[in-house]
């Protein structure tokens with residue numbers, strides 16, 4: 001990654017010697033916190049902890065633009081994450097933060113866009129309906145659909161947003177370094193575990209499984225509205241216009257660890273998207289990518305005291321909605337840390 005890229009600003013790639021070894025408050029300095037993971041969850045937690053006055057260091061095997069978070073579409077849309085009531089509350093908090101960013105901080109890469117979730121049968125409003133202002137039924141669905149829901153949602157261009165989060169963190173005095181842990185470290189009094197899918201191995205948690213997502217990018221052809229059809233659970237169709245391109249998806253293949261795009265899948269994704277959004281017919285394909293959504297039957301967000309009286313806060317398993325829930329989860333991580341360690 002280029003040295004002047006904000007996603008590596010404040011980052012070292014020196015490996016082992018980058019691990020903080022200072023144990024907590026010393027000489028009046030704020031307690032040191034080690035955050036594992038530089039996806040949207042780790043970075044959002046790190047930013048909120050730094051804002052709360054902690055001395056925050058993010059250590060990650062993959063830097064932000066190399067993570068699953070960078071592959072996310074990333075539409076505010078609670079999808080393949082549980083439990084519903086908590087997902088809804090975390091998502092509602094994030095919605096408000098993203099609206100604030102879209103209004104006041106264009107450099108963060110967040111825009112509010114109108115769009116539609118289309119359904120093939122009539123049904124009640126989604127479980128997260130209260131998180132969205134002005135959710136309304138789709139009055140004239142396209143052929144083949146029974147209805148759906150229309151609303152304004154934040155669209156987060158991760159290629160801009162993740163570097164912006166890093167910049168925010170380093171402005172607050174935090175750091176980001178590349179480091180791969182073989183096990184949870186015991187070198188800091190507080191560790192926040194945001195390892196995503198890799199928490200499966202790092203914490204020995206077999207309930208975290210991949211839900212593979214393949215997407216492609218096409219050129220921006222002037223599209224402003226997003227659309228989602230998840231009536232086929234394995235083959236959701238979504239089209240999300242970003243600042244300079246359009247994300248077209250996708251797949252949701254549970255238990256599939258393949259990280260390479262499958263060409264025949266790309267063809268199927270494009271065909272389904274073009275049926276739904278005819279404006280894409282001649283849009284040039286710019287690239288394709290795969291991400292493994294870190295799904296868990298319940299997001300794990302809890303504090304654990306270790307035998308040697310350190311604190312580990314786990315925050316992983318956000319499935320298909322990590323961006324959507326990020327700020328709500330980050331606030332809760334800060335509350336858990338504060339309950340144990342004052343800044």
Ligand SMILES: Cc1cc2nc3c(=O)[nH]c(=O)nc-3n(C[C@H](O)[C@H](O)[C@H](O)COP(=O)(O)OP(=O)(O)OC[C@H]3O[C@@H](n4cnc5c(N)ncnc54)[C@H](O)[C@@H]3O)c2cc1C
Nearest residue numbers: 037038039061062069073075181196198213291322323324
């Ligand atoms: C195709 C696709 C589309 C998606 N669309 C959306 C969407 O529209 N909206 C939405 O909200 N979400 C979406 N998601 C889901 C979203 O991407 C995830 O929920 C989110 O990225 C999870 O973030 P995370 O920070 O937990 O994990 P990750 O982004 O995977 O980050 C994990 C971090 O932990 C680090 N790490 C792991 N193990 C170690 C270790 N041993 N030592 C050090 N560091 C380690 C990694 O290197 C990485 O930095 C989508 C996902 C996919 C794949």
